Amino acid sequence: MDIIWSNLPFLLKGAYYTLLITIVSMFFGSIIAVVVAIARLKGNRSIRWLARAYVSIIRGTPTLVQIIIVYYGLADYGLNLQPLTAAYIALSISIGAYLSETLRGAIQAIPKGQYEAAYASGMTPIQTMKRIILPQAIRIAIPPAGNTFIGMLKETSLVSVITVTELLRSAQLLIAQYYVYMPFYLAIAVMYWILSTGFSFILERIERRLSIYE
């Protein structure tokens, strides 16, 4: 146990990166999701096709492969990204595809009458989407998106392969130093669990706060 306590600062730094990558990717992934969901529903033929291709490719390939392509693959073309930057990009693109599907379903669940009421009052399609449809759709999308976010938190462990010293890689580095496995792996498992539980708690609170009108 001592071995954990004495190396706790190092592990906590790893946890910090895990959290940071999760939050940054969640943020950019959400922006991508809004754009792609609207593109799929309201775009013209080629935009719709493009959005569909994006979702299909991302959902149809392993996240690990996507990460490796962004970091190692792009280097072939002279694009040498920092590991952390590559992690942000790969995971944002990945989570954006999943979230866009959730959001698309939520937008489609909003009754036609909501659009009509907004249009009848003189709002443009963009104003209607921004003020009337999206705020309602996001409330519907939050519970399933919460699952995606928690999945995301755990998937950040994949970026250890591109030398980002997040939680998993910090454990591996310590293992290489001390030649014992179990204490470090157990320690990070506990830390992942605490982080996910904290996340669920926060998401539940947000969900409850946003559902007051129901």
Next chain:
Amino acid sequence: MNKYGDPMIKTENLSKSFSGLEVLKNINLTVETGEVVAILGPSGSGKSTLLRMFNGLEELSGGRIQVGGISVDANQSQRERNKQIGKIRLHTGMVFQQFNLYPHKTVLQNVVEALLIVKKIPREKAITLGEKLLKRVGLLEKKDQYPNRLSGGQQQRVAIARALAMEPDLMLFDEPTSALDPELVDEVLAVIKELAHTGMTMVIVTHEMEFAREVADRIIFMADGVVVEEGTSEEFFSRPKTERARKFLKMEEVIN
């Protein structure tokens, strides 16, 4: 009285098809400024579709329509039509069968939303106007509630206040009481009647015969996508000219 120098609504050979099926055929009618017109007819007669064409919620397939001096016709480009429809909507209010209040906004926010977003008037001014309208429909004390806390009748009264907020020259009502429990119908009809007495130009699609008779200056009776008969409220209900209208009135009498 008429600030446009034209009727409030004028249609010329207006027609509408849904995937090949013609639901409105060559509709020619006018609604004068200040007039209250009720559109009656059996279900499937096209009356709601016609009403929804007045503010562009349904696209026209043929002919021409003019609302408040702004015209939309089948020969314009889509872009041109959308522009005209946008202008029409700025001075037209609509009340829907299903209320269509915004569930994520409070009663007051529902009423002032378009004032802030479309008309872009200052917040305090919008709120003053919104509260005045809520008072008018008797729901000022509910202003901070969310719509789901209100009865259907109350929701519809909020929807009327919301439509009035834009200070429209024309109000459209699409079966405003059809989704309400019977005991809630009267409170909504009372608000609409009160509005009719202010000289507002109104077109009402309804199944409430008594109400139509009382509130409307003129009746347009439709069946199978055509205007079968029109006349003053008094004429239509006491001396309907067509067999179709007589049959319709008899049916309605039996139902009520």
